[in-house]
Amino acid sequence: MHSYAFYNGHLSETERRLQALDNPQTASKAPAYLYPTAGHTPDTPVAEDRAKSAEETQDLSRLREDLAIELTSPMGSVAYPKNLTWTNYIDYIFCPTLCYELEYPRTKGIVWSELGYKILAVFGVIFLLTITSEEFILPVMIESALRLETVDSFSETALILAEAISMLLFPFMVTFLLVFLVIFEYVLGAFAEITCFADRHFYSDWWNSTDWLEFSREWNIPVHNFFRRHVYSASRPHIGRPMATFITFFISAIGHEIVMACITKKIRGYGFLCQMSQLPIVMLQRTKWVKDKKVLNNACFWCSMILGLSMMCSLYVLC
Structure with a gap:
């Protein structure tokens, strides 16, 4: 429950920052915060490099892209806030992990x-x-x-x-x-x-x-x-x-x-x-x-x- 709440809270803040970029004069130009990976999916060094580049150049288009990437699962099938469903939450409860992710890698089916x-x-x-x-x-x-x-x-x-x-x-x-x-x-x-x-x-x-x-x-x-x-x-x-x-x-x-x-x-x-x-x-x-x-x-x-x-x-x- 802790992981679910905190990770979705982070995504909510990320979405707010992305929407705030519609008004660049008042929006924060800080680089996108990349939530630490839980180890279920590959790390994204490209996104980290982009975050560093955003810090240096304050490029709004790149910052938008970084924020959008953070709101999307590494496999690209689920994006915030589409994950906020009972099905997604119950799936997280039964998966053998303590760290919530937008999407987990899956096998093709149950080997009975x-x-x-x-x-x-x-x-x-x-x-x-x-x-x-x-x-x-x-x-x-x-x-x-x-x-x-x-x-x-x-x-x-x-x-x-x-x-x-x-x-x-x-x-x-x-x-x-x-x-x-x-x-x-x-x-x-x-x-x-x-x-x-x-x-x-x-x-x-x-x-x-x-x-x-x-x-x-x-x-x-x-x-x-x-x-x-x-x-x-x-x-x-x-x-x-x-x-x-x-x-x-x-x-x-x-x-x-x-x-x-x-x-x-x-x-x-x-x-x-x-x-x-x-x-x-x-x-x-x-x-x-x-x-x-x-x-x-x-x-x-x-x-x-x-x-x-x-x-x-x-x-x-x-x-």
Whole structure:
């Protein structure tokens, strides 16, 4: 809803500027603002070059053209305000993306065998998640919770927590991988098949990440595109790149904390602190002494991922 409202608000302002050029004496001659792409359609460097040229020459005809291009989808089939229909909005709601566009690339039709396979896979992975939780996670959590009720000293509490975390290292890692698989490969893939959504790039090779910034870009591309478009790109011209990165991480950390609060019905801040701590870790990993050691950085990434998941989930449930 946020993306739909903001993008159409931008298009409304663009249309107003285009109409205002009928009276050139009072109209703004600023170059057309190109809304950041969401990654579903190719970038338009030609339009960007024209925007720069418009800034230099203040050529009204070129400015008109740039504004008109911004009001039209890259594929040329839809233009503002023709997109303001219930059909267009409902289509956006069901497409597996968070970023609204006038038009999305489409496939020729639904491949029913692929859709059936993905639906069956969803239930299969949910079955595996249930088995993993009931056999390897719940017994440890229940036993640890009962033991924590009988101890008073900090050392005994820390020992029980450490034992629970160590026993849940791989169960929580397996759970994370299964949740990732069911969401980004099967659920989003099924919705993409139903809506004939052609952009199936929901994730990249995040398992090869060498730092947390790279991981945040690659493991959840729909959310990354949303934050890049509506938070980072919107704030960077005003506060600069470092602060825009910080604000993006800050809002993302709050979002993750809200998700954990909904799951565990507790507000503890563990997830928020863990995510915000990624920024200084990234700064350390990008120093000249560590930057080129990709194997070491990837190994550190996986160690922190395995330990961090178990520690954070255990703390949320047990504390």
